[in-house]
Amino acid sequence: xxxxxxxxxxxxxxxxxxxxxxxxxxxxxxxxxxxxxxxxxxxxxxxxxxxxxxxxxxxxxxxxxxxxxxxxxxxxxxxxxxxxxxxxxxxxxxxxxxxxxxxxxxxxxxxxxxxxxxxxxxxxxxxxxxxxxxxxxxxxxxxxxxxxxxxxxxxxxxxxxxxxxxxxxxxxxxxxxxxxxxxxxxxxxxxxxxxxxxxxxxxxxxxxxxxxxxxxxxxxxxxxxxxxxxxxxxxxxxxxxxxxxxxxxxxxxxxx
Amino acid sequence: xxxxxxxxxxxxxxxxxxxxxxxxxxxxxxxxxxxxxxxxxxxxxxxxxxxxxxxxxxxxxxxxxxxxxxxxxxxxxxxxxxxxxxxxxxxxxxxxxxxxxxxxxxxxxxxxxxxxxxxxxxxxxxxxxxxxxxxxxxxxxxxxxxxxxxxxxxxxxxxxxxxxxxxxxxxxxxxxxxxxxxxxxxxxxxxxxxxxxxxxxxxxxxxxxxxxxxxxxxxxxxxxxxxxxxxxxxxxxxxxxxx
Numbered sequence: 001x002x003x004x005x006x007x008x009x010x011x012x013x014x015x016x017x018x019x020x021x022x023x024x025x026x027x028x029x030x031x032x033x034x035x036x037x038x039x040x041x042x043x044x045x046x047x048x049x050x051x052x053x054x055x056x057x058x059x060x061x062x063x064x065x066x067x068x069x070x071x072x073x074x075x076x077x078x079x080x081x082x083x084x085x086x087x088x089x090x091x092x093x094x095x096x097x098x099x100x101x102x103x104x105x106x107x108x109x110x111x112x113x114x115x116x117x118x119x120x121x122x123x124x125x126x127x128x129x130x131x132x133x134x135x136x137x138x139x140x141x142x143x144x145x146x147x148x149x150x151x152x153x154x155x156x157x158x159x160x161x162x163x164x165x166x167x168x169x170x171x172x173x174x175x176x177x178x179x180x181x182x183x184x185x186x187x188x189x190x191x192x193x194x195x196x197x198x199x200x201x202x203x204x205x206x207x208x209x210x211x212x213x214x215x216x217x218x219x220x221x222x223x224x225x226x227x228x229x230x231x232x233x234x235x236x237x238x239x240x241x242x243x244x245x246x247x248x249x250x251x252x253x254x255x256x
Numbered sequence: 257x258x259x260x261x262x263x264x265x266x267x268x269x270x271x272x273x274x275x276x277x278x279x280x281x282x283x284x285x286x287x288x289x290x291x292x293x294x295x296x297x298x299x300x301x302x303x304x305x306x307x308x309x310x311x312x313x314x315x316x317x318x319x320x321x322x323x324x325x326x327x328x329x330x331x332x333x334x335x336x337x338x339x340x341x342x343x344x345x346x347x348x349x350x351x352x353x354x355x356x357x358x359x360x361x362x363x364x365x366x367x368x369x370x371x372x373x374x375x376x377x378x379x380x381x382x383x384x385x386x387x388x389x390x391x392x393x394x395x396x397x398x399x400x401x402x403x404x405x406x407x408x409x410x411x412x413x414x415x416x417x418x419x420x421x422x423x424x425x426x427x428x429x430x431x432x433x434x435x436x437x438x439x440x441x442x443x444x445x446x447x448x449x450x451x452x453x454x455x456x457x458x459x460x461x462x463x464x465x466x467x468x469x470x471x472x473x474x475x476x477x478x479x480x481x482x483x484x485x486x487x488x489x490x491x492x493x494x495x496x497x498x499x
Binding site: 036037038039040041042043044045047048051052055056059060062063064066067068069070071072073074075076078079080083084085086087088089092093096100101102105106107113117118120121122124125126127128129130131132133134135143214218221225256 | 283286289290292293299302303304305306307308309310311313315318321322325326329345349352353356363364366367368369370371372374375377385388389390391392393394395397398401402405408409412415416419422423424425426427428429430432433434436437438440441442445457458496497498499
């Protein structure tokens with residue numbers, strides 16, 4: 001007679017034991033509805049192929065029409081005015097004008113990239129709204145509100161800083177504030193403004209829209225995106241010689 | 257006579273050698289479509305089936321795929337550029353000049369590399385925004401979001417290290433801005449700038465370090481994280497969609 005594998009001892013055939021309860025929301029359910037799927041070949045691969053070809057053609061056209069910039073050979077004794085970083089880092093360079101170098105160039109980007117962004121999924125842990133832009137209509141309104149709030153305030157802060165410095169505020173701080181020109185203008189006030197306005201944004205979406213954790217995250221992330229975009233725009237199109245502020249339509253050329 | 261090409265094609269596909277290359281027929285049946293995807297090393301990044309939702313272009317705008325596509329374009333054009341470039345301060349600039357004037361299609365090659373690099377910073381950022389606004393970082397995809405954030409950082413670093421290589425005024429002074437930022441790191445500013453730039457000013461050492469980081473260090477790290485990123489998409493249930 002062939003073996004049927006391990007057999008229970010005689011008299012112990014029906015002993016069952018409770019190992020654990022599994023809560024239903026702790027199980028990751030993979031959706032396996034057949035009618036909702038499409039074959040990768042051809043449906044997905046066709047899209048990928050066409051999009052890749054369109055972008056390749058586009059890249060050829062752009063590269064045929066516009067040459068990559070190349071200036072004179074590097075000369076450490078001859079500084080162009082202004083010297084600017086590549087555009088995707090001009091947001092940091094713009095930040096440098098408003099606070100201490102270490103705060104703007106190292107601490108703020110480190111906190112954003114290695115603390116704020118990675119922590120998002122560990123703070124907002126509900127699975128509500130996955131796969132839908134902005135979760136729902138409230139999310140969309142929070143996005144719109146935060147975009148306007150951030151854009152207006154970032155431009156306003158840059159302009160206020162410009163006016164204050166023109167009025168001699170740094171010199172005044174050097175004479176009258178503890179810590180002189182450094183502590184208040186370059187550290188405490190910028191930190192208070194950045195944290196304060198972020199907290200105010202969260203508070204506002206809470207009061208105005210009754211935002212849950214996801215809503216508050218939408219507000220903060222939208223704030224990050226629009227600060228990034230506005231600072232990049234100001235750094236690229238509104239900073240002329242001496243990194244002075246100019247309107248984008250009257251930006252003087254770089255003095256080589 | 258007229259069906260000779262068809263007969264030759266049929267014969268070719270029945271040969272022992274052909275059948276050792278391809279273990280399935282033309283993908284016009286469900287079975288062969290499945291086999292095509294999962295017996296092909298390039299296609300097997302994909303599942304055999306995807307949810308219809310994931311095919312909608314206004315859902316993803318193809319931004320993740322296009323980031324990968326631009327990475328491949330950059331790898332290819334970058335490798336070709338390496339044949340014409342010496343990472344030394346006395347040769348780098350004239351090599352770029354030669355690319356623009358002497359090398360056949362050199363200018364086009366350099367332009368493609370430049371614009372694809374700018375494009376990749378944009379597509380990666382838009383991809384991150386898409387993933388955030390569709391809530392695709394939510395469980396079980398938390399860790400893949402973190403990997404994605406690191407890939408965004410690496411994209412910026414790849415672009416930035418490449419910016420110095422032409423060794424012109426634009427490159428030199430743009431990277432000087434970054435040097436001053438690195439040197440302002442609290443407590444370890446000198447160490448950080450020495451590590452990245454190989455000295456206390458921008459010179460031959462900085463050019464060499466940026467070159468090595470740009471063509472070996474950062475691409476290898478990026479490829480490693482991309483492998484994890486793509487693998488995790490599959491393991492976490494494919495492209496996100498409504499529950």
